[in-house]
Amino acid sequence: MGEFAADRHVKYILSVEKRKDDFESVVMEHLRLNGAYWGLTTLDLLGKLDAVDADEVISWIMQCQHESGGFGGNIGHDPHILYTLSAVQVLALFDKLNVLDVNKVASYISSLQNEDGSFSGDMWGEVDTRYLISCFSPVKNKLLKNLSYDRFSYIAICCISILQRLDSINVERAVNYIVSCKNVDGGFGCTPGGESHAGQIFCCVGALAITGSLHHVDKDLLGWWLCERQVKSGGLNGRPEKLPDVCYSWWVLSSLTMIDRVDWIDGQKLVKFILECQDTENGGISDRPDDAVDIYHTYFGVAGLSLLEFPGVKAIDPAYALPVDVVNRIFFGR
Amino acid sequence: MADRVHLEEESCGLLLELEHILDSDPLIDEVGFIHPTQLAALIGVVDCDSSGDLDTLKFFNRDHKLGISTQILFPLYKQAKIIFFDEIERYKKQTGISGIWGDETSLQRCKSTLDELEIGVMKHSKVLLLLSADLATAWNSRRAIVLKKDTLSMYMDELRLSELILSYSAKSDQAWSHRRWVIKRIVGKLPNLQEVIGKESKLVERIAERSKMNYRAWNHRCWLVSYMTGEQVVYELKNSRVWAGLHVADSSCFHYRRRLMMRMLEDFCAKNASVSVGSSSEIYDIWKEELEWNKLLIKRYIGREALWLYRRFLSLHWLRDFMTQLDSVIFLDDELHLLHSCSIIPDSDFDDFQAQAMYSTTYILWLARQLSRSHAIVLRQKLQVGDMKDLLNSVCPQRSFFCDMLEE
Numbered sequence: 001m002g003e004f005a006a007d008r009h010v011k012y013i014l015s016v017e018k019r020k021d022d023f024e025s026v027v028m029e030h031l032r033l034n035g036a037y038w039g040l041t042t043l044d045l046l047g048k049l050d051a052v053d054a055d056e057v058i059s060w061i062m063q064c065q066h067e068s069g070g071f072g073g074n075i076g077h078d079p080h081i082l083y084t085l086s087a088v089q090v091l092a093l094f095d096k097l098n099v100l101d102v103n104k105v106a107s108y109i110s111s112l113q114n115e116d117g118s119f120s121g122d123m124w125g126e127v128d129t130r131y132l133i134s135c136f137s138p139v140k141n142k143l144l145k146n147l148s149y150d151r152f153s154y155i156a157i158c159c160i161s162i163l164q165r166l167d168s169i170n171v172e173r174a175v176n177y178i179v180s181c182k183n184v185d186g187g188f189g190c191t192p193g194g195e196s197h198a199g200q201i202f203c204c205v206g207a208l209a210i211t212g213s214l215h216h217v218d219k220d221l222l223g224w225w226l227c228e229r230q231v232k233s234g235g236l237n238g239r240p241e242k243l244p245d246v247c248y249s250w251w252v253l254s255s256l257t258m259i260d261r262v263d264w265i266d267g268q269k270l271v272k273f274i275l276e277c278q279d280t281e282n283g284g285i286s287d288r289p290d291d292a293v294d295i296y297h298t299y300f301g302v303a304g305l306s307l308l309e310f311p312g313v314k315a316i317d318p319a320y321a322l323p324v325d326v327v328n329r330i331f332f333g334r
Numbered sequence: 335m336a337d338r339v340h341l342e343e344e345s346c347g348l349l350l351e352l353e354h355i356l357d358s359d360p361l362i363d364e365v366g367f368i369h370p371t372q373l374a375a376l377i378g379v380v381d382c383d384s385s386g387d388l389d390t391l392k393f394f395n396r397d398h399k400l401g402i403s404t405q406i407l408f409p410l411y412k413q414a415k416i417i418f419f420d421e422i423e424r425y426k427k428q429t430g431i432s433g434i435w436g437d438e439t440s441l442q443r444c445k446s447t448l449d450e451l452e453i454g455v456m457k458h459s460k461v462l463l464l465l466s467a468d469l470a471t472a473w474n475s476r477r478a479i480v481l482k483k484d485t486l487s488m489y490m491d492e493l494r495l496s497e498l499i500l501s502y503s504a505k506s507d508q509a510w511s512h513r514r515w516v517i518k519r520i521v522g523k524l525p526n527l528q529e530v531i532g533k534e535s536k537l538v539e540r541i542a543e544r545s546k547m548n549y550r551a552w553n554h555r556c557w558l559v560s561y562m563t564g565e566q567v568v569y570e571l572k573n574s575r576v577w578a579g580l581h582v583a584d585s586s587c588f589h590y591r592r593r594l595m596m597r598m599l600e601d602f603c604a605k606n607a608s609v610s611v612g613s614s615s616e617i618y619d620i621w622k623e624e625l626e627w628n629k630l631l632i633k634r635y636i637g638r639e640a641l642w643l644y645r646r647f648l649s650l651h652w653l654r655d656f657m658t659q660l661d662s663v664i665f666l667d668d669e670l671h672l673l674h675s676c677s678i679i680p681d682s683d684f685d686d687f688q689a690q691a692m693y694s695t696t697y698i699l700w701l702a703r704q705l706s707r708s709h710a711i712v713l714r715q716k717l718q719v720g721d722m723k724d725l726l727n728s729v730c731p732q733r734s735f736f737c738d739m740l741e742e
Contacts, residue, residue: 023408026415027466076419078471122470124477124515184647184704193596194553195589220739224700227733240585240639242547266732 004305005280006312009298010048012283013039016295032074033064037086038299044093044323045302045314054094061087062099069101069108070122080122081112081152085159092162092326106165109156117173119152151190153178154203158320161210162330175213178204186221198229198238198251205255209319214259223261226252234269235288245287246277246297249304254318257307267308274301348392348406349413353457360494361398364501365464368394368401376401402464411465418458422475425451452479460495467499467506477515486523492516497537504545510554521561531561535570539577542587552586556593567597571620575627582631585640592647595624599655611656618656624648629672637689642697649701653709666713673698677725692729699726699736714740 016039019025028035036057043049064071064087070079071087084105091097112120153174160166180192181204187196188204201222208214229236229252235244236252249270256262276289277297284293285301306316315324356362368376370388377394394401402410428448456479459472466472476495480488493516496509503509517530524530538555542548559567571594578587602617611618625648632641649669653662676694679687699722702713723737 021408023404023411026408026411027469030466030469030471072471076471078474080470122474124474184650185643190553191557193556193559193593195549195556195586197549221704224703224736228696230732239547239549240643241583242585264733264735 002275002278002280004275004310004312005278005283006046008280008283009278009285009302010043010046010051010283012279012293013042013295013298014051015283030073030077031083033061033071033083033086033090034073035295036061037089038295040090040093041316041322042295042299042302044326045306045316046312047314049093054096057090058094058096058099061090068111069104069106078122079108081109081119081155081159082121084108085155088159088162089320089322092322092330095326095329097163097330100163102163102165106160106163106168109160110168112152112156113169113174117153117170117175117177119156119174121152151200151203154207157207157210162320162322164330166211171211175208175211175216178207179216182216185225186218186223187225195239196225198226198236198248198255201226202251202255205258206319206321209258217259219259219261223256223259223264226256227261227264230265230270233273234266234271235273236265236270243288244273246274246285246304247287247300249274250300250307250321253304253307254321257318262307271305271308271310274304277301344409346413348410349417349458349461352393352402352410352461355393355395355400356457356460359395359398359400362395362400363498364399365498366399366401366502367404367407370403370405373401373403407465411462414458414461414465418455418462418472418475421451421454421458422471425455425475455479463495463499467503468508470508473508473512477512480516481519486520489516489520489523500537500541504541504548505550507550510550513554514557517561527561528563528566531558532566534558539574542581542584543577546581547584547586549586552590555590559593559597562597564598564601567594567601568616568620570594571598579627579631582635582638582641585643588640588644591624592644595621595648595651599651610658613656621648621652621656625652632672632676637686637693639689639693642693646697646700646704650704653701653705657709659708659712662709663712666709666716669698669701670716677729679729688729691725695722695725695729696733696736698722699740703739 016035040049040052040057043051060075061071063075064073064077064083066072066079068079069084070081071083072079073083077083088097088100088105091100109119112122112125114120114125156169157166157171157174160169178188181188181190181194181200183189183196185196188201189195189197190200194200205214205217205222208216228240229238229248231237231244233244235246236248237244238248238251253262253265253270256264273289274285277286277291278284278301279286279293282293283298284295285298286293287297302313303316303321306313307318309315316322317324317327320327370391373391373394374388376396377391389405392403392406425448428444428451455475459475462469462472476492480492493513496512496516499506499509513534517534520530521527535555535558538551538558541551545551559570562570571591574587574590578584578591581587598617598620599611602611602615611621625645628641628645628648632638632645635641649665653665657665673694677691679691698713698717702710702717705713717740719737719740722740723734726734726737
């Protein structure tokens with residue numbers, strides 16, 4: 001088992017930002033705000049957030065905001081709830097939530113809540129023909145249920161909770177919708193009747209945790225399904241029969257932490273698996289040993305190690321997916 | 335400086351060339367990014383030793399298959415992006431203006447600019463999406479224009495484009511979601527909705543064949559179930575069985591069956607207003623057959639997690655919704671028999687049999703935890719908790735706590 005190459009990972013993250021001249025990096029431009037969240041949270045977990053120029057990041061983020069209050073994945077791209085959460089999370093990392101017009105962001109999010117309590121990811125959940133002409137401008141409208149996903153419920157709830165405006169959405173309906181996505185195996189799918197998936201489970205359990213509604217979860221049954229995700233190598237998969245993948249170190253482990261069943265998996269074996277996925281020479285973590293590294297898996301690997309209380313990594317909050325000290329600063333003013 | 339201008343002109347030429355190919359062959363059904371040497375082989379260039387020759391090869395288009403040289407992807411994408419975002423800005427402005435200005439001539443002038451801009455946005459967004467399938471802003475721009483025109487043929491074109499993109503980017507969330515958006519838009523417009531739903535289901539099967547355990551594809555197929563008629567549900571269940579039998583490790587295809595089975599059960603309960611299903615109904619036979627088929631697969635393919643998890647679902651509902659107390663005793667005896675036959679580990683093929691023993695043990699324990707009180711009592715009496723602990727300790731010691739849940 002190799003050692004944890006923290007310094008190399010920091011170097012890798014800083015280098016990713018500078019890559020702009022090949023096809024692989026430009027086709028990811030549309031989700032740059034997600035990338036920023038993954039990279040910067042990792043830096044913070046490793047205690048190296050000061051290696052980046054905060055003002056530069058914040059000024060770029062604010063240019064991604066649309067007049068509706070939502071954020072696009074990059075400058076000029078359409079707003080989506082996904083990138084709105086990333087923007088809020090990154091601002092929280094830098095203790096700069098005060099640059100936001102909170103009411104505007106909160107109203108963008110609440111406008112995406114549907115009758116049944118679910119959330120649409122953006123205005124395109126909308127199907128009403130009355131908005132033919134104004135389809136490029138923000139619309140607040142009844143959105144159709146089937147385009148919304150449970151992960152949007154989490155994203156909306158997490159985002160609005162960080163902004164401390166939970167009262168601007170209908171929490172009861174949101175919780176009821178999430179509960180309607182529960183399966184007989186104890187897991188959750190992305191819509192009612194959807195297949196259980198560790199990523200979706202994290203979103204549902206996270207949203208329920210934030211709203212104080214974890215009593216809706218059969219913890220033993222869900223824990224059963226989640227701990228069965230650990231395979232022989234020690235890694236975790238996201239669904240039955242799949243290969244292990246470092247990103248599930250986060251999705252599965254954070255869910256197990258929230259339902260207090262983290263000791264149902266073998267933590268030592270998981271640490272070993274994550275460390276084996278490092279590129280110890282150039283930094284970064286990949287999905288499986290010997291694959292190419294990327295920023296997404298680097299974040300989830302480090303976040304997984306954080307939940308496993310690995311030395312040298314700051315503690316992360318399993319529901320908000322932000323360092324615990326950042327969450328404390330938001331809610332308790334440190 | 336002169337070099338840069340030259341490069342920009344060249345990439346603009348690439349974009350025009352690709353758009354021309356797409357225009358002249360609307361039936362393209364496959365796209366691939368190909369290394370120039372492979373491209374040369376496809377085109378049949380005999381002598382292409384020098385790299386200079388290879389650089390001139392850019393596209394391949396024959397029999398409705400499109401190949402794009404990997405060498406030109408970067409300049410092509412950059413150019414398409416610049417033009418697309420520029421056009422979309424102008425389009426947004428124009429849609430704003432045409433709504434405000436009132437007089438006839440300016441409205442007329444606006445309209446022709448608007449039409450041109452729309453054609454441009456549709457063309458350039460198509461190229462961009464071929465290169466970057468999850469670029470939501472490009473999909474959004476298409477939805478806005480298609481919604482405005484609202485013609486069936488445009489909606490069908492969108493289904494074709496999304497299918498083309500899925501042919502090589504089968505996990506594109508945006509391409510799948512675009513299909514659902516289109517289908518929802520055309521539901522009321524089609525005389526043959528069931529045919530479209532049936533075709534859609536077949537499309538998922540074809541894509542799932544190439545792209546194994548594709549969550550998004552199967553999620554799409556599950557979404558279709560709510561648009562199916564009762565007959566279609568039964569047809570789907572019967573027709574997708576062979577496929578499932580050949581892909582026993584694809585847990586998602588069994589979830590699709592779960593969804594179909596639950597839909598039948600829900601329909602039955604709604605119609606009959608009863609909680610338990612009698613043995614004379616069609617669904618009773620189908621459920622029984624599914625259990626037997628699943629057992630057959632379990633015995634044929636040793637140690638497959640997906641099959642055992644599917645059995646948890648089938649057995650739980652079978653006991654809950656179909657069985658009388660007396661029937662359930664017989665059924666549980668059969669299940670215990672299955673457990674005993676599967677928990678014997680011969681010396682050969684150690685791994686698979688070890689897995690089989692583990693899955694069969696956790697299957698029974700899971701059932702014992704999830705069953706209603708009366709059924710659980712029957713099962714727990716049959717299972718000696720001490721024996722189960724020993725078994726669990728031998729096949730998966732790391733999960734010995736599963737037994738503790740039975741004692742509560």
